[in-house]
Structures are given as structure tokens and as C-alpha cells.
Amino acid sequence: MPAETPPTSKDVAAAAGVSQSTVSMVLSGKWPGRVSASTAQKVRDAAERLGYRPNPAARNLRLGRTRTIMLVTPTITAPFFSSVYIGAARVAAEHGFSLVVFTWPLELDGPFNGPHEAIDGMLASSMAEASLAGMRRPVPLVMLDSDPGGAAPTVNFDIDGAMHDLTGHLFALGHRRIGHVAADIDVWTFQCRAAALEARVPDVVTERAAISITTGFEAAMRLLSRPDRPTALVCDDDTLAVGAHKAAQALGLDVPGDVAITGFDDVLLAEALEITTVRLPAEQLGARAMLALLDLLNGRTPPRPVLPTEVVIRRSTSPTAPLTIETGHADTADRTVS
Amino acid sequence: MPAETPPTSKDVAAAAGVSQSTVSMVLSGKWPGRVSASTAQKVRDAAERLGYRPNPAARNLRLGRTRTIMLVTPTITAPFFSSVYIGAARVAAEHGFSLVVFTWPLELDGPFNGPHEAIDGMLASSMAEASLAGMRRPVPLVMLDSDPGGAAPTVNFDIDGAMHDLTGHLFALGHRRIGHVAADIDVWTFQCRAAALEARVPDVVTERAAISITTGFEAAMRLLSRPDRPTALVCDDDTLAVGAHKAAQALGLDVPGDVAITGFDDVLLAEALEITTVRLPAEQLGARAMLALLDLLNGRTPPRPVLPTEVVIRRSTSPTAPLTIETGHADTADRTVS
DNA sequence: CTGAAAGCGCTTACAG
DNA sequence: CTGAAAGCGCTTACAG
DSSP states (O other), rough: OOOOOOOOOOHHHHHSSSSSSHHHHHTTTTOOOTBBBBHHHHHHHHHHHHHHHOHHHHHHHHHHHHOEEEEEEOOOOOOOHHHHHHHHHHHHHTOOEEEEEEOOTTOEEEEEEOOOHHHHHHHHESOGGGGGSSSSOOOOEESSSSTTTSSSSSEEEEEHHHHHHHHHHHHTTTOSSSEEEEEEOOOOHHHHHHHHHHHOEEEEEEEEEEEHHHHHHHHHHHHHSSSSOOEEEEEESHHHHHHHHHHHHTTTTTTTTTTTEEEEEOOOHHHTTTTTTEOOOHHHHHHHHHHHHHHOOOOOEEEEEEEEOOOEOOOOOOSSOOOOOOSSOOHHHEEOOO | OOOEEEEEEHHHHHHHTSSHHHHHHHHTTTTTTBOHHHHHHHHHHHHHHTOOOOOHHHHHHHHHHOOOEEEEESOOSSHHHHHHHHHHHHHHHHHEEEEEEEEEOSSSSSSSOOOOOOOOEEEEESSOOGTTTTTOOOOOOOEEOOOOSSSSOOEEEHHHHHHHHHHHHHHHOOOOOOOEEEEEEEEEEHHHHHHHHHHHHHOOEEEESSSSHHHHHHHHHHHHHHHHHHHHHEEEEHHHHHHHHHHHHHOOOOOTOOOOOEEOOOOOHHHTTEEEEEOHHHHHHHHHHHHHHHHHHHTTOOEEEEEEEEEOTTTTTTTSSEEEEEEOOSSSSSSEEE
């Protein structure tokens, strides 16, 4: 049996006894005043009967736009990107756009192939702008959590403010020897964390680790085995912080008595293990980025917001009850750089 | 300044001094034997110079296919779906397809709108087949972790075998009063877990909870406050198990001494908190589903695999060292139902 | 109120 | 070896 092809507007026209253009008119909802109500009803009935759905490829070609935005992420594994997606998808939906995610997982080696979709714009998070070069065609682009020095507009977190507050918190607790469990990934957001930390803790000791519990454990073991053992470990990511937490346990060290531990992101993991962390408003990041992209699509120049972060204090630095401090700039919702 | 339109194959043809069809021929790689090498080079140079990329909408319309598959998930928040994506994306890439994710987050209320893309097929995980009715047009579909009674081929886990092994483990430890922290979501995969558990523990006490740490905490609190307090809590999901773990802590109960706790999925959270759980091979689920979809696209009837699961024993049920037991059928990689 | 026609940018027979 | 032409299925002026 041959695969039956889906019905087209021509088929609907034939079934309803009208022209194809009338079908298009009616089903696009622009018919009032141009097609009689009875004809419109005939068309809708026929379309329903045949199970007609417009061919998106044809519509996309004709209109020159797709109302589809693609969110590109370096990995889909990190829960951080789920929040980015939700924020971006909400704004997209409010404006009649749909959002799809595309990831080229590091787990997949082989040449990078862009997706085959026709899209109107792209949001790319936590990566180098250059890594998008393999994409099929250039489209309006907003970069999230990425180097603001590129060509594309950016939406970022106030990482420097976050590190200011985080080190302030640790200093206030009396910590002076601080170790850095750094993400072993060469992207701006992590370079930024290292620079902001080193600016405030010039003698910080750093160990690098791929982002996983195991590698975080190993890096923390190296730091905690030093003769001048750090009294606090600043980790680039909550997953690394969990590994560090396990390393402390394995060495019989009390957290936070012997060693304080902090993460970054504030994902479920940090909450579950009560780890002090920097909360990055990921959902807001996604939302603001989508707004910026809509600006771009409308020919406007988007702002380049820098979103405030907050340090969420939990038991891994302070044995007393959780409380939250704002990072700095409570007077403004966020800052903008040009 | 007007938005410049991207170059088309016509522009490349003009620049190279050849016809548009020759451009298409050359850039599609089918030119050897039909176009001279020198002409081909001229075309490639011109294309490079203009930054030409074929318009995917036009290609999709012309070819009647897109080589794009869409993975539809009920939420993007659960790390389980990340693994499904990776498995499916790998197989897709191996066959020249690209995979995008589309989610209609529950957080977004308002009418469900399908995406606007032209796609060749769809993978839908952990949902009712009927909930896809709003999708723009019917395409070949494989359902994952979903009711095998629907029209579409399915790829599933051996949930019943998992529950057999899990209850066997708990029985062996002496547990008789078992509580069920059930996911308060009306989909097949959770109905299946409840049925499999009730078949083996007829007097199981159940409390329902939305999937989050907080709600899991509350449901577990209700179960653990009963006069006939369960000695084991089987949770439908690792997140719920974390909540249950916190409830036990809040009540001053020792885990696993006073109450054993198990989860489902085996995501990072379960590993970090050392919670005994049922490992669902999510990546394999995605891979097998993509293979089934490729079968469908090639006019073949795909198998309907049922993938084996395993119980990963950790400290939340057994204070001794971790060890892993296989669920049953070690002789076959998986089973298949017709 | 309705229909015939153009055209979006490709790919692929077909003609030369 | 190369080009002119058809056609994928829409939307939207345009003509009547």
C-alpha cells in the first residue's frame, strides 16, 4: 500500500467546491468581509472532514518566516537550561512564537551539523559565539550568559557582583584560605567566575574539573589534601559542590566546621543537599533574551541587560537557619551595559 | 536601512555566471559527471563569497521532508528527558537527522499550540497519545514510556519487572508495611507503577504528590505520621524520594534504620543522596525509539521493545556498601511485545 | 463575494 | 556539460 500523502488546500477546495485561494482565506481567519459565511462554513467542514493541516514548509517559504525560535545549548543535561527554556518559551508563546531546543551533546562526537529547520532567530546560551559558525544560515541571534564582546546582543548575569557577595559572606565568616573548584570548560561564564574570584582572593588555589560529581570530588580531594588546606571551597557549579561535599565527608571533615562549600546555579541538587550557592535567575535570563530577540526581529536595538544574582546561604557555610541576602543593587531591577 | 535579504541560489548563479540549476547541482554534491570541475569551483567560490546557505523552507517544501525529528516531552525540567534526548539525538545524527525538543511546560497555561516546524516524525515521551492532538499535522509517531495500547508503536521500560525486584529487595530486608509516595500525574507510566506495586503489596498505603521535593516531603510526612507507620516508602520518582528523605530527617527517623526509601529514574539527585532507586535506561529508551521511528519512516513495522531495568541499592535501604542487582531477564537484552 | 495567477527558493527530470 | 522549466503548497495582491 502506498503511503498516502496528506491532503492539501487544493484537496479541501475540491471537496468544498471552491477555489484554493478561498480555502486559504477562510482557514487563515481573514475571510470576514471577503467570503460569505456559508462558503466559509463549507470550507471548514471540508477541511475538518479531510483532516487538513496546512503544510508548514510551504507556509514558511511563502511567508519568509517561521515564527520558530531555536534555543541552542551546549548540553541539555544541566537543569539550568531547563529554566532558561521555560523563561524563553513563555515569552515566545506570548508573542505567537514556538521555541525548540537544539543541542549538539558533547557526548556525540563527529562533525557538528546544524539543524535542518527553517527558523526566525536563535538564542544561544553559555557558549562562544564562534561555535555557531556551523549553523545552516545566519539568523538574528541573542547570546545568553556569554562574552558580551561579541557581535550579538547579550543577556548576562552579574557574575562579578555575585562573587563580591559570595566572598564577602566567606570573609565575614573568617575564611582566608579559599580554594576554587573550577569548571574545566573554556567558556566566558567560567572565565568570568575565575577572574572575579582571583580579583578578591589573589592567593586562591584552583583545581579544575569537568562538571560532574565524581570529578568535583577528585578536584576537592586534591585541594583538601594540601598542607595549607583551604577552609572554604568555591565551586563553579552546584554539581561540583556536591562532589566537594562528598570529598569533605570522605576525609572526615565537618561541613561547614572544617570546610565551607559553595556552588553556583541553585538547582535542585543544591537545595536538596543544603549547599550555599549563587542563585542565577535562569528563567529570567531566558525571558529577557527572548524579549531581546523579539526586539531584533522588529528592527529595534535590544538592551543588554545584566541580571542581579543572589547568594542563598544554606548549611554548607552556615550551620544556622537559611537566610537569603541580595547582591548589591536592590534599588534597580537590573543594570544594562551598552 | 532595509533588512538585507539573504542571498539565494539565483544570486550565486548570477555571481558565478551559471544557471541556478547548476548552482543547486554543485552545492548538493551531485555534480561529478554532470558539471565540469572548473564550473563547480566557480560556483563554490561565488557561494562562499556571498555567504550563501540554502533556504531550508524551500528545500523542505521541494523535497517533502525535513530530516528533522521532534522530541515532545511533558516537561523539560526532569533530567530524565535529557538522557532520552541524548540517546535519540545520537541515533538521529547517525542517520542524518537532526533532533529538536519541544515542550509545552505545564508552567505555561493558555491553549496548547503545536510548534510551527515542518518535521518528518515525532517522538513523544511519558504522556498520553491523545495529548498530541493539537499538533499541527499528523506525522509518524513513536511513543516512549507510554501506554502500549495506543495506535502508535511504543518503547517502554519493564516497570513490572522493576517493581518485582524492588519489592523483593524490600521484602528480603523484612519490610511488610510499605507506603507509596505516588506521582500525582495521570499518565500511564505512573499508573503502571501503582498497579505493579499494589499487585505485590495489597495493603500498600498511598499518598499522592506533584513531583517536587516539597510535595514529596509533605506526602511522606503524612505517611510517616500514621499510627501504623510504614517501614519503607516507595517513591515514584527520585525527586519525591529526596522529599521523603527530608521528611524522615525532620521526624528524627533514621534512614534506613527506621524507614527505608526508594526512588525511580536514577538521576544525579539519587546518586548524590545515595538513595536506592530503579535505574531506567533513559538513553537507551531514546535510542531505541529513534530506531523505531526510522523503521516507521522506511515503511517497516518497528518492534515494540520493553527495556530491562535494574534496582540500584544504596544507603537509603541498606547501610552497607552499594551493589547492583539485575532485574530478572539477564539472558535477553530486552523483551519485545507485539 | 470569488477565482486565476504570481511567486517564495529550492530540486530534479528533461531538452539540448 | 549546461540551462530552461516544472512544481512542491502555500499567501496575497489583483481582476472581475
